[in-house]
Amino acid sequence: MNGDLRDLHQEILDLGTQGMVMNMGPQHPSTHGVLRLILTLDGEEVMACEPVIGYLHRGLEKMAERRPYRHFLPFTDRLDYVCSLANNLACAQAIERLAGIEVPDRAQWIRVALMELNRIASHLLFLGTFGTDLGATTMLLYAFREREEALALLEAITGARLTYNWIRVGGLPDDMPENWDKGVLAFCDLLESRVGEYDRLLTDNPIFRRRTEGVGVIPAEDAIAYGLTGPTLRASGVEYDVRRWAPYEKYAEIDFDVVVLRDGDTFARYLARRLELEQSVRILRQVFDRMPEGPIASKVGKVLKAPPGIAFSQVESPRGELSFTMVSDGSPNPQRVHIRAPSFANLTVLADLVVGNKVADVVAILGSIDIVLGEVDR
Amino acid sequence: MAQAELKERFEGALGGLAEAVEAEGSLVRVRVALPNLRAALLALKTSPDTACDFPANLTAFDTGQEMTLLYRLASIPNRWQALVSCPLDREDPKAPSVADLWPGFNWFEREVYDMFGVAFEGHPDLRRILLPDDWEGFPFRKDYVSKPSGSPLKGPQPTDLGEQA
Amino acid sequence: MGEVNPDLQSRVVKFPGGGVLVAGIDEIFNWARSNSMWSLTFGLSCCAIEMMATAASHYDLDRFGILFRATPRQADVMIVAGWVSVKMAPFIRRLYDQMPDPKHVLAMGGCACAGGPYRDSETIVKGVGEIVPVDVFVYGCPPRPENLIHGLILLQERIREESILGVRKREPITVQG
């Protein structure tokens, strides 16, 4: 290399090329709401990622402090709006534990049925949006087709399609409508006959496999250190399902498998949810055989006061461990309510996970973590 | 596992770091003073007796007289968990950061800072997380005074939106 | 088409010679605009899920020619589905400004209409109407897909009364939940 050329080369090096900063969101088709990702890109490769949240923050926990315990229940619907009943349950459970209220058996069984039906609806939404994130739009419509059936069943019992507000402190507001159990079992059969379609469309699709396998791998130790829960954690090979780990309602008496996969990649996270559909169907089928007759709510005084103390609930929502921590000072209002939203904890891993991947993988990885911004921002 | 045994295990792991240890089912309630907080959390994480390596939750609450940090750590294989409470100095809330031990607590600490103004010493990136960056005050402190929200749009904006072409 | 619009007479006076033409063109373009309301893929919260459900197989917004476009530049209608926080408000205004005229806004759900259950929260804007001009308010928490479709049909009817000369009505329509 002669002198001139060497100078030129040095000059190019001195130019100091830098990454391109790209703003993904808050309005972007694949951020599942209003998440904002500030990506620093080198070509198509992500060098750094900074998630910005809080675009839906409405101070729910602050609002809870201003209300009597039970008045907060309707607000919990709008946390993880894809699975409202899990939020209702987590909130009611925290109050029940704080105030020492028992729940009748029949109510517990119906709660289990509601949880699982809502879990199916939520996982179907995940399958659909995840397909869309990867460009397979049709999956969304297939999943919504079945989801619509699940919503009809939930509407039959709760009267709402999305924000149910059906679980009360100490039980449920009303019993199941007539023949509701038959409808649920028929839906179970329908869903089982349709999951094969999902597999043909996505799970077994070679393009889908190549897009997801080995992408965004979370090793088990990392998954634990980041505090991930739900299918996101179980896909990394950690067996932690609150339904088994700290059983609530009647889950201790039900026979089901905790779906645990080893790979920890995007595909495993997808597959974990896809396989949980079948486990939910399995649980639903057991519920109605064993449901006892009896009351559906225990007596709770008009003014609900809890003794001073700290209590927390743990519920396995479709996204992971949902936990309400309540602090009481003996007054009718809680002193502090904190919501441990699974999406919030799961999202912490994203920034480190996407580095070194392509832009397209960011979308796939984010989709596979399955967040709901309503509960991230609270 | 018997509660007494569980309590012993935790007391053994913590040594003299804890002020009080109570077992209740599979939950162990631990109270720690601020100077021992980090050491106690580290002991809970690393000691084979407790093995609480799963960062389940971190929050705080303010009673108006006292502000308390609340950590929840779980041991997944052993099926027990610890609820660690640590009172803070309400006038100048500070706490050591454990974001290096558990990256999962990074955002939880930011949230506590955002809502209570607790300064986590050693946190890599302590900024507001949920509220807008220019928010004033820490809303979850009991002495916080709510104010009506002003115009959501800052800077020059068309005054008559209806006629905007 | 053949029906005489009561507005027509006033336009003939306003634009001698060209009025009839304008009215005719209006009819055609309003027909096109009202039947091709591409909306922005923009969901905020719970209502966004119902918006998706409305677009999905069971309710199928494509029947009415309503497509979802990801970029504001190619959208005609912004469906604000969900609560608007103080942190989000400037972005919504920006998206609205990025949309090409003629553009319309549909506020979906109680939160977007008036703050909904979060009216006493400091971080929530009490209705998207404070930020952008709203054509249709669809109440409900969340509104059922049928309600949203009803709101969209009312919006179509409103568009049919507009003119390419920029004559627009600004009193919002309200659909109760």
Add this chain to the structure above:
Amino acid sequence: MIEQALANPWIRQLANAALLLAVINLGVLVLIYMERKVAGFIQSRLGPVHVGPRGWLQSVADALKLILKEDIIPAPADRFLFVLAPFFVFVPVLAVFLVLPFNAGWVAHDFSLAALYVIAAGTVAIMGIVMAGWGTNNKYSLLGGLRSAAQLVSYEIPVVLAILAVVFYAQSMSLVDIAEAQRGFGWFIFHPPLLVAAFVYMIGQLAETNRTPFDLPEAESELVSGFHTEYSGIRFAMFFLAEFANTFFAAALAVVLFFGGWDGLPGLTGALWLVAKSYVLVFVLMWIRWTLPRVRVDQLLGFAWKVLVPIGLIVVLWAAASVVYAGGAKP
């Protein structure tokens, strides 16, 4: 009078071009309607039904609306490139239709290097897309434009190789000759090397027409709308038109190259056969689009260079060998 005028080659060519333009635009409107209906069919919904009988007028409404939308040129954009880009995409797509034979003698302009012309004109559109991506001054657009450039350049090669194999068989680069060579059900698709070539061609064209699984330049879930993110109104309509016209041309060219052109059962005019066969192929393209997920950019390029190009080269050698040694289609 009209015949006299048409005798003038200039007027004749202009009339041809005008007729073609009308046919293409009409065809595209039908195609967009078809796309939405096919999507609806596959996704178990209805698609447009309310505008006109069975929603037939849906595309017309969309087109009219787009024409009268506000035309926004973003302030940071490079005005010159921004304005010019849609034309650079739209015009080449129209230009290639000039040499497409619809029936014996029904071709706007036939010349001996038509196949080469199609390839050459088609590549001009890449320029337009890169111009749109760069000129918009939007990062999504830039990424989309770059993806598009890489993709089109890569997939052009297998397509060219596939066309080359056909040219060996037909011993001509004129599309009319190629179609003529397949008369009486001597379709090239029935020859093993050209069957493979047809697959290579169709996969390449999927990428060239930016359709799933290769719709990366406008990947909605990643890049919002890719290179035309900032385009609104009529300029966006031009991209949209070009995309669908391109899809139709890709299918029609495939019919000419592999499926016998206007060859079909007697009783119907040849042009109808060509169009019908093209629509069947378009339906297949749509079917693929609404079924498959999208590939990633490195997989996309890897697939072109590691799989399609080698197969294309083998096909060319194979076709050449079978023409020389086994007689091929023509003596």
